[in-house]
Amino acid sequence: MIRGMRGAITIEKDEPQLVWDETVKLVQAIVEQNNVEPDHIASIIISTTPDITSAFPARSVRMLDGWDYVPIMCMHEMNVEGALPLCIRVLLHVETEIAQRDITHVYLNDAIKLRPDLAAK
Template identity: 60%
Template sequence: MIRGIRGATTITVDNAEAVFTATQQLAIEMALQNDIAPDDVASVIISTTPDITSSFPAKAVRMLDGWNYVPVMCTHEMNVSESLPKCIRIMMHVNTDVNQQDVVHIYLNDAVTLRPDLVKK
C-alpha cells in the first residue's frame, strides 16, 4: 500500500547551501523515523514557498546515497499572505504496511508551527 509521509522545514536565508542542507536533513529524518529505504519510495514532491528561488531541492534528495533513481519533483506553494516564509515541504509517497495513524510526519525548525498536533514531543 502507498502512504504519504509529510515533512516540512524552514531556512533562514535563501541560498543553495541552505536549501540543500535543510532538504537533505528533512528527507533523511523522514526516512529514518519511518524505516524507509529508497526502494520503498514511489515518488517525492517537494514544494517551496515563493521566496525560495536559489536552487532545486529535488537535486538535494537525488544526491542522497541510493536516491538517484527516485522520481522527485519540485513546485512552489501558493503565495498566501501571512504564510510561513522560507518553507520547504516534502510529500514522500512510500510503499509500506504501516497504518495511517502510525506514520511519523516530520516538522523541523519553524515548520513545527504548521502541524503542532503531529510534532512528537
Template identity: 60%
Template sequence: MIRGVRGAITVSADQPEEVLQETRRLVLEIARENKIEPDHVASVIISTTTDISSAFPAKAVRTIDEWNFVPVMCTHEMDVPGSMPLCIRVMMHVNTELSQKEIHHVYLNEATKLRPDLTAKSQVSST
C-alpha cells in the same frame, strides 16, 4: 499500500547551500523516522514557498546515496498572505505496511508551528 509521508523545514535565508542542506536533512529524517528505504519510495514532491528560488531542492534528494533513481519533482506553494516564509515541504509516497496513524510526519525548525499536533506525536513517540 502506498502512504503519503509529510514533512516540512524552514531555512534562515534563500541560499543554495542551506536550501540543499536542509532539504537533505528533512528527507533523511523522514526516512529514518519511518524506516524508509529508497526502493520503498514511489515518488517525492517537494514544494517551497515562493521566496525560495536559489536552488532546486530535488537536487539534494538525488545526491543521497541510493536515492538517485527515486522520482522527485519540485514546485512552489500557493502564495497565501501570512503563510510561513522560507519553508520547504515534502510529500513522500511510500510503499509501506504502516497504518496512517503509525506514520511519523516530520516538522523541523520553525515548521514545527505548521502542525503542532503531529510534532507533539513525533516527540512523544521518539522518547
C-alpha cells in the same frame, strides 16, 4: 499499500547550500523515523514557498547514495498572505504496511508551527 509521509522545514535565508542541506536533513529524518528505504519510495513532491528561488531542493536528495532513481518533482506553494516564509515541504509516496495513524510526519525549525499536533507526536 502506498502511504503519504510528509514534513516541512524552514531555512534562515534563501541560499543554495541551505536549501540543499535542510532538504536532506528533512528527508533523512522522515525516512529514518519511518524505516523507509529508497526502493520503497514511489515518488517525492517537494514544494517551497515563493521566496525560495536560489536552488532546486530535489538536487540534494538525488545526490544521496541509492536515491538516483527516485522520482522527485519540485514546485512552489501557493502565495498566501501570512504564510510561513522560507519553508520547504516534502511529501513522500511510500510503499509500506505502516498504518496511517502510525506514520511519523516530521516538522523541523519554525515549520513546527504548521502542525504542532504532528510535531509533538
